[in-house]
Amino acid sequence: MSEVFTRSFTQQEPIPEEGMRAAMEVMQSGRLHRYNLSPGELGEVGLLEQEFAAYTGAKYALAVASGGYAMATALRALGVQPGEKVLTNAFTLAPVPGAIASVGAVPVFVGVTESLTIDLEDLINKAGEARILMLSHMRGHLCDMDRLVEVACDHGLTIIEDCAHTMGAAWNGMPSGRHGLIGCYSTQTYKHMNSGEGGLLVTDDADVMAKAAILSGSYMLYGRHGTVPPEEAFEAIKYDTPNISGRMDHLRAAILRPQLKALDDQCAKWNARYAAVEDGLRGTPGLTVVERPEAERYVGSSIQFLLLDWSDAAIAEVVERCGRRGVELKWFGGAEPVGFTSRYDSWRYAPSVPMPASDRVLKGILDMRLPLTFTLDDCALIARIIRAEVGAVQQAAAS
Secondary structure, three states, rough: OOOOOOOOOOOOOOOOHHHHHHHHHHHHHHHOOOOOOOOOOOOHHHHHHHHHHHHOOOOOEEEEEEEEHHHHHHHHHHOOOOOOOOEOOOOOOOOOHHHHHHHEEEEEEEEEEEEEEEEOHHHHHHHHHHHHEEEEHHHHHHOOHHHHHHHHHHHHOEEEEEEEOOOOOOEEEOOOOOOOOEEEEEEOOOOOOOOOOOOOEEOOHHHHHHHHHHHHHOOOHHHOOOOOOOOHHHHOOOOOOOOOOOOHHHHHHHHHHHHHHHHHHHHHHHHHHHHHHHHHHOOOOOOOOOOOOOEEEOOEEEEEEEOOOOHHHHHHHHHHHHHHOOOOOOEEOOOOOOOOOOOOHHHOOOOOOOOOOHHHHHEEEEEEEEEEOHHHHHHHHHHHHHHHHHHHHHHHHHH
């Protein structure tokens, strides 16, 4: 009898007890708003900002309502204007071009390689079209960040890093989010820390952080933030920067702070599960495992593999057959967006032209979450199911 997987791909771990106790204290106080503080009190949001800045090695951190809000705030803080072009990955999720479009700017898509990272040659070809690169570390895959920074410096590109999938990751020891001028992170339920929705922005630039703080709705109370630039950074902009309220509330910060303490341990658990699936898939005929470079310290909270040059019908059959056995695969190559799997030619608000080499890669990407509620045995079972169904479809096609 065929094995079947019966656990949920969307069930997360519970919030840590410490976080639940802290959240209860916030609710009992009734003071959930970010600036509702007692005299001399920093509050949960300010403490989270201090702790996240220390974790990433940044001078400044801003806790906000979502990862998308962090990206849009970063663009506004850099003075991006309506109609301005901003480079970004063709392989990403909708909130990234959405953040660009939300400020009236125009996404210019850069290709993807079989390593699922930005195509640096395509970036070089398109670098002259924009002054900002919104670099998405999609599904936790880091490109050669040393080379990317060289390219950016050579072409005058300012880097904003979308680190929604790389909180806790690093390249050659440098934390993800610290190679560019600004790093943006998400604490949405399916990311590496869970507050339902939320985000963080980090930078070493006092002017950028001052503008971001006012944009986030500081009401001239920016001195109550956890990491505060010098007063002169605010003086130059405080009357000319709009309030677009979006700083995080104390309740979400309270449940995130204990998760930040445990983040490195959680990342190690994800990588153990990733390795269990990867080991089970490696060597499957017709299936390409995405190799990770030695310089990359990744966080395997999801896993991707490629069915390169397979027909649409065959890939769809793999997805359907695995689904019948309880394994939920997301396909980035489908003609219609499903759930989170939309791609650059799905976003009709963002003009695009075909990129045949990237389209070939995108067509072959299958994607799967690895929640920490899965055991290592679960992961080995999942790999066996995928391996069997890929083999069955390939064998049927050959007969």
